Amino acid sequence: MRPILPLLLLLACSGCAIQHPVREVAIPSGCEALVQRATTRGVGSLSEPEKEELAFCQERLALRTAEEQAAAARDQGRAARLSYTATLVASLASFVLSVVALTQ
Numbered sequence: 001m002r003p004i005l006p007l008l009l010l011l012a013c014s015g016c017a018i019q020h021p022v023r024e025v026a027i028p029s030g031c032e033a034l035v036q037r038a039t040t041r042g043v044g045s046l047s048e049p050e051k052e053e054l055a056f057c058q059e060r061l062a063l064r065t066a067e068e069q070a071a072a073a074r075d076q077g078r079a080a081r082l083s084y085t086a087t088l089v090a091s092l093a094s095f096v097l098s099v100v101a102l103t104q
Contacts, residue, residue, distance in 0.1 A: 022071040025064040031057035 030053070038046060038054055046054060 023067050025060055025067055027060050027064065028053075028057065031060065035061075 034046075034050060034054055035057055043051065043054065
């Protein structure tokens, strides 16, 4: 019975992966104000350099959103793996206990 315990512990920890943080996407400090101004006054009211900066800001905001969505998908996958591992360990423990009970 003792050799089985380390195996069960190993299986239980196999789903315990290191959680990686969301990759940060830097957004320039003036982006929020520029986007707000473009929203309220219209893009036509911006100068050409401001329009270029607005495009850059929108690109960075889209990239940040994509990174957050990717992190959420990774977290969901990790949760599913942990759930499967817990079910597997519980099933194996039940099987081992049944075999031990039958052999006594």
